[in-house]
Amino acid sequence: xxxxxxxxxxxxxxxxxxxxxxxxxxxxxxxxxxxxxxxxxxxxxxxxxxxxxxxxxxxxxxxxxxxxxxxxxxxxxxxxxxxxxxxxxxxxxxxxxxxxxxxxxxxxxxxxxxxxxxxxxxxxxxxxxxxxxxxxxxxxxxxxxxxxxxxxxxxxxxxxxxxxxxxxxxxxxxxxxxxxxxxxxxxx
Amino acid sequence: xxxxxxxxxxxxxxxxxxxxxxxxxxxxxxxxxxxxxxxxxxxxxxxxxxxxxxxxxxxxxxxxxxxxxxxxxxxxxxxxxxxxxxxxxxxxxxxxxxxxxxxxxxxxxxxxxxxxxxxxxxxxxxxxxxxxxxxxxxxxxxxxxxxxxxxxxxxxxxxxxxxxxxxxxxxxxxxxxxxxxxxxxxxx
Numbered sequence: 620x621x622x623x624x625x626x627x628x629x630x631x632x633x634x635x636x637x638x639x640x641x642x643x644x645x646x647x648x649x650x651x652x653x654x655x656x657x658x659x660x661x662x663x664x665x666x667x668x669x670x671x672x673x674x675x676x677x678x679x680x681x682x683x684x685x686x687x688x689x690x691x692x693x694x695x696x697x698x699x700x701x702x703x704x705x706x707x708x709x710x711x712x713x714x715x716x717x718x719x720x721x722x723x724x725x726x727x728x729x730x731x732x733x734x735x736x737x738x739x740x741x742x743x744x745x746x747x748x749x750x751x752x753x754x755x756x757x758x759x760x761x762x763x764x765x766x767x768x769x770x771x772x773x774x775x776x777x778x779x780x781x782x783x784x785x786x787x788x789x790x791x792x793x794x795x796x797x798x799x800x801x802x803x804x805x806x807x
Numbered sequence: 808x809x810x811x812x813x814x815x816x817x818x819x820x821x822x823x824x825x826x827x828x829x830x831x832x833x834x835x836x837x838x839x840x841x842x843x844x845x846x847x848x849x850x851x852x853x854x855x856x857x858x859x860x861x862x863x864x865x866x867x868x869x870x871x872x873x874x875x876x877x878x879x880x881x882x883x884x885x886x887x888x889x890x891x892x893x894x895x896x897x898x899x900x901x902x903x904x905x906x907x908x909x910x911x912x913x914x915x916x917x918x919x920x921x922x923x924x925x926x927x928x929x930x931x932x933x934x935x936x937x938x939x940x941x942x943x944x945x946x947x948x949x950x951x952x953x954x955x956x957x958x959x960x961x962x963x964x965x966x967x968x969x970x971x972x973x974x975x976x977x978x979x980x981x982x983x984x985x986x987x988x989x990x991x992x993x994x995x
Contacts, residue, residue: 768992803956
Protein backbone atom coordinates (compact mmCIF):
# COMPACT_ATOMS: atom_id res chain seq x y z
CA UNK A 620 0.00 0.00 0.00
CA UNK A 621 1.17 3.48 -0.81
CA UNK A 622 4.34 2.67 -2.66
CA UNK A 623 4.68 4.18 -6.10
CA UNK A 624 3.73 1.87 -8.95
CA UNK A 625 3.69 2.69 -12.64
CA UNK A 626 0.23 1.15 -13.21
CA UNK A 627 -1.46 3.14 -10.45
CA UNK A 628 -3.44 5.40 -12.72
CA UNK A 629 -5.06 2.62 -14.74
CA UNK A 630 -5.69 0.57 -11.57
CA UNK A 631 -7.35 3.59 -10.01
CA UNK A 632 -9.48 4.04 -13.10
CA UNK A 633 -10.59 0.40 -13.03
CA UNK A 634 -11.23 0.46 -9.30
CA UNK A 635 -13.28 3.66 -9.59
CA UNK A 636 -15.41 2.29 -12.42
CA UNK A 637 -16.05 -0.97 -10.57
CA UNK A 638 -17.07 0.87 -7.41
CA UNK A 639 -19.27 3.40 -9.23
CA UNK A 640 -21.12 0.48 -10.82
CA UNK A 641 -21.38 -1.48 -7.56
CA UNK A 642 -22.32 1.31 -5.16
CA UNK A 643 -23.14 4.30 -7.31
CA UNK A 644 -20.98 7.34 -7.98
CA UNK A 645 -22.24 9.42 -5.04
CA UNK A 646 -21.69 6.62 -2.53
CA UNK A 647 -18.10 5.99 -3.57
CA UNK A 648 -15.36 7.88 -1.73
CA UNK A 649 -11.84 8.56 -2.98
CA UNK A 650 -10.56 6.51 -0.04
CA UNK A 651 -12.58 3.49 -1.25
CA UNK A 652 -11.14 3.81 -4.76
CA UNK A 653 -7.59 4.11 -3.47
CA UNK A 654 -8.07 1.10 -1.18
CA UNK A 655 -9.47 -1.05 -3.98
CA UNK A 656 -6.54 -0.05 -6.21
CA UNK A 657 -4.06 -0.79 -3.43
CA UNK A 658 -2.71 2.76 -3.17
CA UNK A 659 -3.18 5.71 -0.81
CA UNK A 660 -5.65 8.54 -1.27
CA UNK A 661 -2.62 10.78 -1.77
CA UNK A 662 -1.65 8.71 -4.78
CA UNK A 663 -5.18 9.11 -6.10
CA UNK A 664 -4.85 12.87 -5.93
CA UNK A 665 -1.50 12.76 -7.69
CA UNK A 666 -3.37 11.33 -10.69
CA UNK A 667 -6.83 12.90 -10.55
CA UNK A 668 -8.20 16.20 -9.24
CA UNK A 669 -11.37 14.55 -7.93
CA UNK A 670 -13.52 11.47 -8.37
CA UNK A 671 -15.29 12.90 -11.43
CA UNK A 672 -11.98 13.51 -13.19
CA UNK A 673 -11.30 9.76 -13.34
CA UNK A 674 -13.76 9.72 -16.23
CA UNK A 675 -12.59 12.84 -17.99
CA UNK A 676 -8.82 12.86 -17.75
CA UNK A 677 -8.51 11.62 -21.34
CA UNK A 678 -10.35 14.63 -22.70
CA UNK A 679 -7.25 16.80 -23.02
CA UNK A 680 -5.68 14.08 -25.18
CA UNK A 681 -8.90 13.68 -27.18
CA UNK A 682 -8.92 17.40 -27.88
CA UNK A 683 -5.22 17.54 -28.74
CA UNK A 684 -5.33 14.60 -31.18
CA UNK A 685 -8.54 15.89 -32.77
CA UNK A 686 -7.06 19.31 -33.38
CA UNK A 687 -3.87 17.78 -34.80
CA UNK A 688 -5.98 15.74 -37.24
CA UNK A 689 -7.98 18.82 -38.17
CA UNK A 690 -4.78 20.69 -38.91
CA UNK A 691 -3.34 17.76 -40.88
CA UNK A 692 -6.37 17.47 -43.18
CA UNK A 693 -5.62 18.52 -46.78
CA UNK A 694 -6.02 22.26 -47.31
CA UNK A 695 -8.58 21.50 -50.01
CA UNK A 696 -10.75 19.32 -47.74
CA UNK A 697 -14.25 20.75 -47.24
CA UNK A 698 -14.85 21.86 -43.61
CA UNK A 699 -17.02 18.88 -42.70
CA UNK A 700 -14.42 16.42 -44.02
CA UNK A 701 -11.77 18.08 -41.87
CA UNK A 702 -14.14 17.81 -38.92
CA UNK A 703 -14.70 14.11 -39.72
CA UNK A 704 -10.93 13.57 -39.56
CA UNK A 705 -10.92 15.26 -36.13
CA UNK A 706 -13.77 13.06 -34.89
CA UNK A 707 -12.04 9.90 -36.06
CA UNK A 708 -8.87 10.93 -34.25
CA UNK A 709 -10.99 11.37 -31.11
CA UNK A 710 -12.41 7.90 -31.71
CA UNK A 711 -8.91 6.46 -31.82
CA UNK A 712 -8.04 7.89 -28.42
CA UNK A 713 -11.27 6.46 -27.02
CA UNK A 714 -10.18 3.11 -28.44
CA UNK A 715 -11.92 -0.15 -29.10
CA UNK A 716 -12.94 -1.15 -25.61
CA UNK A 717 -16.66 -0.90 -26.01
CA UNK A 718 -17.43 -2.74 -22.76
CA UNK A 719 -15.42 -0.18 -20.83
CA UNK A 720 -17.09 2.69 -22.71
CA UNK A 721 -20.48 1.15 -22.00
CA UNK A 722 -19.82 0.86 -18.27
CA UNK A 723 -18.51 4.41 -18.16
CA UNK A 724 -21.62 5.59 -19.99
CA UNK A 725 -23.90 3.75 -17.55
CA UNK A 726 -22.31 5.57 -14.63
CA UNK A 727 -22.38 8.96 -16.36
CA UNK A 728 -26.04 8.67 -17.36
CA UNK A 729 -27.01 7.84 -13.77
CA UNK A 730 -25.48 10.99 -12.31
CA UNK A 731 -26.50 14.58 -13.08
CA UNK A 732 -23.14 16.14 -12.26
CA UNK A 733 -21.34 13.68 -14.55
CA UNK A 734 -23.85 14.28 -17.34
CA UNK A 735 -23.29 18.01 -16.99
CA UNK A 736 -19.52 17.57 -17.08
CA UNK A 737 -19.84 15.45 -20.21
CA UNK A 738 -21.99 18.09 -21.91
CA UNK A 739 -19.52 20.81 -21.00
CA UNK A 740 -16.61 18.80 -22.41
CA UNK A 741 -18.50 18.37 -25.69
CA UNK A 742 -19.21 22.10 -25.83
CA UNK A 743 -15.57 22.89 -25.22
CA UNK A 744 -14.67 20.42 -27.99
CA UNK A 745 -17.02 22.24 -30.33
CA UNK A 746 -15.40 25.60 -29.53
CA UNK A 747 -11.91 24.16 -30.09
CA UNK A 748 -12.89 22.60 -33.43
CA UNK A 749 -14.48 25.86 -34.59
CA UNK A 750 -11.24 27.70 -33.72
CA UNK A 751 -9.26 25.09 -35.63
CA UNK A 752 -11.48 25.54 -38.67
CA UNK A 753 -11.02 29.32 -38.56
CA UNK A 754 -7.26 28.78 -38.52
CA UNK A 755 -7.76 26.75 -41.71
CA UNK A 756 -9.41 29.79 -43.26
CA UNK A 757 -13.03 28.65 -42.90
CA UNK A 758 -15.22 31.68 -42.40
CA UNK A 759 -16.55 32.52 -38.95
CA UNK A 760 -20.16 31.46 -39.45
CA UNK A 761 -19.38 28.25 -41.31
CA UNK A 762 -16.77 27.23 -38.75
CA UNK A 763 -19.19 27.39 -35.82
CA UNK A 764 -21.86 25.48 -37.69
CA UNK A 765 -19.49 22.78 -38.95
CA UNK A 766 -18.11 22.28 -35.43
CA UNK A 767 -21.55 22.05 -33.81
CA UNK A 768 -22.68 19.67 -36.52
CA UNK A 769 -19.57 17.57 -35.98
CA UNK A 770 -20.26 17.30 -32.27
CA UNK A 771 -23.86 16.31 -33.01
CA UNK A 772 -22.63 13.57 -35.35
CA UNK A 773 -20.13 12.43 -32.74
CA UNK A 774 -22.77 12.22 -30.00
CA UNK A 775 -25.12 10.21 -32.16
CA UNK A 776 -22.35 7.93 -33.46
CA UNK A 777 -20.98 7.35 -29.97
CA UNK A 778 -24.39 6.41 -28.64
CA UNK A 779 -24.92 4.00 -31.53
CA UNK A 780 -21.50 2.48 -31.08
CA UNK A 781 -21.89 2.04 -27.32
CA UNK A 782 -25.29 0.42 -27.70
CA UNK A 783 -24.55 -1.66 -30.79
CA UNK A 784 -24.77 -5.43 -30.72
CA UNK A 785 -22.05 -5.76 -33.37
CA UNK A 786 -18.36 -5.02 -33.50
CA UNK A 787 -17.70 -2.09 -35.78
CA UNK A 788 -15.10 0.48 -34.79
CA UNK A 789 -16.32 3.87 -33.56
CA UNK A 790 -14.60 5.55 -36.54
CA UNK A 791 -16.72 3.49 -38.95
CA UNK A 792 -19.91 4.44 -37.13
CA UNK A 793 -18.87 8.12 -37.33
CA UNK A 794 -18.45 7.85 -41.11
CA UNK A 795 -21.78 6.09 -41.43
CA UNK A 796 -23.55 8.72 -39.32
CA UNK A 797 -22.03 11.52 -41.37
CA UNK A 798 -23.16 9.83 -44.58
CA UNK A 799 -26.64 9.59 -43.09
CA UNK A 800 -26.54 13.29 -42.24
CA UNK A 801 -25.69 14.04 -45.88
CA UNK A 802 -28.75 12.04 -46.96
CA UNK A 803 -30.96 13.76 -44.37
CA UNK A 804 -29.93 17.26 -45.41
CA UNK A 805 -30.21 16.45 -49.12
CA UNK A 806 -33.91 15.60 -48.73
CA UNK A 807 -36.10 18.66 -49.31
CA UNK B 808 -45.75 45.03 -0.93
CA UNK B 809 -46.98 41.47 -0.83
CA UNK B 810 -50.39 41.97 -2.31
CA UNK B 811 -51.28 39.83 -5.27
CA UNK B 812 -50.83 41.53 -8.64
CA UNK B 813 -51.39 40.00 -12.04
CA UNK B 814 -48.06 41.27 -13.42
CA UNK B 815 -45.96 39.81 -10.61
CA UNK B 816 -44.33 37.10 -12.67
CA UNK B 817 -43.05 39.39 -15.41
CA UNK B 818 -41.98 42.02 -12.85
CA UNK B 819 -40.06 39.32 -10.97
CA UNK B 820 -38.42 38.22 -14.21
CA UNK B 821 -37.34 41.79 -15.02
CA UNK B 822 -36.13 42.43 -11.49
CA UNK B 823 -34.13 39.20 -11.46
CA UNK B 824 -32.47 39.94 -14.78
CA UNK B 825 -31.56 43.48 -13.72
CA UNK B 826 -30.07 42.26 -10.45
CA UNK B 827 -28.16 39.38 -12.06
CA UNK B 828 -26.59 41.90 -14.43
CA UNK B 829 -25.84 44.44 -11.69
CA UNK B 830 -24.53 42.15 -8.96
CA UNK B 831 -24.02 38.78 -10.59
CA UNK B 832 -26.24 35.72 -10.34
CA UNK B 833 -24.52 34.21 -7.28
CA UNK B 834 -24.71 37.45 -5.30
CA UNK B 835 -28.43 37.95 -5.89
CA UNK B 836 -30.84 36.50 -3.32
CA UNK B 837 -34.50 35.69 -3.88
CA UNK B 838 -35.36 38.30 -1.23
CA UNK B 839 -33.57 40.97 -3.31
CA UNK B 840 -35.50 40.02 -6.42
CA UNK B 841 -38.80 40.06 -4.58
CA UNK B 842 -38.04 43.44 -3.01
CA UNK B 843 -37.08 44.98 -6.36
CA UNK B 844 -40.29 43.62 -7.89
CA UNK B 845 -42.34 44.94 -4.94
CA UNK B 846 -43.60 41.54 -3.82
CA UNK B 847 -42.76 39.11 -1.01
CA UNK B 848 -40.36 36.17 -1.30
CA UNK B 849 -43.40 33.95 -0.88
CA UNK B 850 -44.85 35.41 -4.06
CA UNK B 851 -41.55 34.68 -5.81
CA UNK B 852 -41.83 31.03 -4.85
CA UNK B 853 -45.41 30.88 -6.07
CA UNK B 854 -44.03 31.66 -9.55
CA UNK B 855 -40.57 30.07 -9.62
CA UNK B 856 -38.99 27.06 -7.94
CA UNK B 857 -35.66 28.86 -7.47
CA UNK B 858 -33.63 31.75 -8.81
CA UNK B 859 -32.33 29.72 -11.76
CA UNK B 860 -35.85 28.84 -12.85
CA UNK B 861 -36.59 32.51 -13.62
CA UNK B 862 -34.59 31.93 -16.80
CA UNK B 863 -35.98 28.55 -17.73
CA UNK B 864 -39.66 28.65 -16.91
CA UNK B 865 -40.54 29.16 -20.59
CA UNK B 866 -38.86 25.92 -21.61
CA UNK B 867 -41.96 23.78 -21.03
CA UNK B 868 -43.87 26.07 -23.41
CA UNK B 869 -41.00 26.02 -25.92
CA UNK B 870 -41.04 22.24 -25.90
CA UNK B 871 -44.80 21.99 -26.13
CA UNK B 872 -45.12 24.41 -29.07
CA UNK B 873 -42.18 22.79 -30.87
CA UNK B 874 -43.67 19.34 -30.58
CA UNK B 875 -47.05 20.61 -31.77
CA UNK B 876 -45.39 22.12 -34.84
CA UNK B 877 -43.49 18.89 -35.45
CA UNK B 878 -46.74 16.96 -35.34
CA UNK B 879 -48.51 19.47 -37.58
CA UNK B 880 -45.86 19.27 -40.33
CA UNK B 881 -47.14 17.55 -43.50
CA UNK B 882 -46.77 13.76 -43.35
CA UNK B 883 -44.66 13.96 -46.51
CA UNK B 884 -42.20 16.51 -45.06
CA UNK B 885 -38.63 15.15 -44.82
CA UNK B 886 -37.49 14.75 -41.20
CA UNK B 887 -35.25 17.83 -41.21
CA UNK B 888 -38.04 20.03 -42.56
CA UNK B 889 -40.33 18.85 -39.77
CA UNK B 890 -37.53 19.65 -37.31
CA UNK B 891 -37.16 23.11 -38.88
CA UNK B 892 -40.87 23.74 -38.26
CA UNK B 893 -40.33 22.75 -34.62
CA UNK B 894 -37.36 25.09 -34.25
CA UNK B 895 -39.28 28.00 -35.74
CA UNK B 896 -42.13 27.37 -33.30
CA UNK B 897 -39.57 27.52 -30.48
CA UNK B 898 -38.30 30.79 -31.95
CA UNK B 899 -41.80 32.24 -31.79
CA UNK B 900 -42.11 31.48 -28.09
CA UNK B 901 -38.74 33.12 -27.49
CA UNK B 902 -40.07 36.13 -29.34
CA UNK B 903 -38.47 39.18 -30.87
CA UNK B 904 -36.95 40.81 -27.83
CA UNK B 905 -33.33 40.45 -28.74
CA UNK B 906 -32.10 42.86 -26.04
CA UNK B 907 -33.76 40.75 -23.39
CA UNK B 908 -32.36 37.55 -24.91
CA UNK B 909 -28.92 39.14 -25.05
CA UNK B 910 -29.00 40.14 -21.38
CA UNK B 911 -30.25 36.69 -20.40
CA UNK B 912 -27.44 35.13 -22.42
CA UNK B 913 -24.84 37.36 -20.75
CA UNK B 914 -25.94 36.16 -17.33
CA UNK B 915 -26.09 32.50 -18.37
CA UNK B 916 -22.64 32.53 -19.95
CA UNK B 917 -21.15 34.01 -16.77
CA UNK B 918 -22.41 31.23 -14.51
CA UNK B 919 -21.47 27.54 -14.73
CA UNK B 920 -24.64 26.22 -13.13
CA UNK B 921 -26.81 28.24 -15.55
CA UNK B 922 -24.74 27.07 -18.53
CA UNK B 923 -25.19 23.49 -17.37
CA UNK B 924 -28.92 23.97 -16.98
CA UNK B 925 -29.12 25.44 -20.48
CA UNK B 926 -27.22 22.48 -21.94
CA UNK B 927 -29.48 20.03 -20.17
CA UNK B 928 -32.60 21.78 -21.48
CA UNK B 929 -31.23 21.54 -25.01
CA UNK B 930 -30.50 17.84 -24.56
CA UNK B 931 -33.99 17.24 -23.26
CA UNK B 932 -35.33 19.15 -26.29
CA UNK B 933 -33.35 16.88 -28.57
CA UNK B 934 -34.76 13.75 -26.92
CA UNK B 935 -38.32 15.11 -27.20
CA UNK B 936 -37.89 16.01 -30.88
CA UNK B 937 -36.43 12.56 -31.63
CA UNK B 938 -39.47 10.95 -29.95
CA UNK B 939 -41.76 13.18 -32.01
CA UNK B 940 -40.01 12.13 -35.21
CA UNK B 941 -40.38 8.45 -34.31
CA UNK B 942 -44.10 9.03 -33.81
CA UNK B 943 -44.12 10.41 -37.36
CA UNK B 944 -42.69 7.10 -38.54
CA UNK B 945 -39.07 8.24 -38.96
CA UNK B 946 -36.79 5.33 -38.22
CA UNK B 947 -34.95 5.16 -34.91
CA UNK B 948 -31.45 6.05 -36.13
CA UNK B 949 -32.56 8.86 -38.43
CA UNK B 950 -34.78 10.38 -35.75
CA UNK B 951 -31.93 10.75 -33.24
CA UNK B 952 -29.61 12.23 -35.82
CA UNK B 953 -32.19 14.67 -37.20
CA UNK B 954 -33.02 15.85 -33.68
CA UNK B 955 -29.38 16.35 -32.67
CA UNK B 956 -28.71 18.15 -35.92
CA UNK B 957 -31.73 20.36 -35.33
CA UNK B 958 -30.50 21.32 -31.88
CA UNK B 959 -27.06 22.11 -33.33
CA UNK B 960 -28.66 24.36 -35.93
CA UNK B 961 -30.76 26.02 -33.25
CA UNK B 962 -27.74 26.70 -31.01
CA UNK B 963 -25.77 28.22 -33.85
CA UNK B 964 -28.73 30.26 -35.12
CA UNK B 965 -29.57 31.51 -31.64
CA UNK B 966 -26.01 32.63 -31.04
CA UNK B 967 -25.94 34.43 -34.38
CA UNK B 968 -29.26 36.09 -33.73
CA UNK B 969 -28.32 37.21 -30.21
CA UNK B 970 -25.04 38.68 -31.41
CA UNK B 971 -26.25 40.13 -34.70
CA UNK B 972 -26.07 43.83 -35.42
CA UNK B 973 -29.16 43.69 -37.63
CA UNK B 974 -32.82 43.02 -37.05
CA UNK B 975 -33.80 39.72 -38.59
CA UNK B 976 -36.18 37.44 -36.74
CA UNK B 977 -34.76 34.32 -35.10
CA UNK B 978 -36.88 32.14 -37.39
CA UNK B 979 -35.18 33.66 -40.45
CA UNK B 980 -31.74 33.03 -38.98
CA UNK B 981 -32.75 29.40 -38.31
CA UNK B 982 -33.74 28.95 -41.97
CA UNK B 983 -30.53 30.56 -43.15
CA UNK B 984 -28.43 28.35 -40.85
CA UNK B 985 -30.20 25.24 -42.06
CA UNK B 986 -29.58 26.25 -45.67
CA UNK B 987 -25.92 26.73 -44.82
CA UNK B 988 -25.84 23.26 -43.26
CA UNK B 989 -27.22 21.83 -46.51
CA UNK B 990 -24.39 23.54 -48.40
CA UNK B 991 -21.79 22.31 -45.91
CA UNK B 992 -22.93 18.71 -46.09
CA UNK B 993 -23.22 18.77 -49.88
CA UNK B 994 -19.51 19.62 -50.23
CA UNK B 995 -17.39 16.47 -50.53
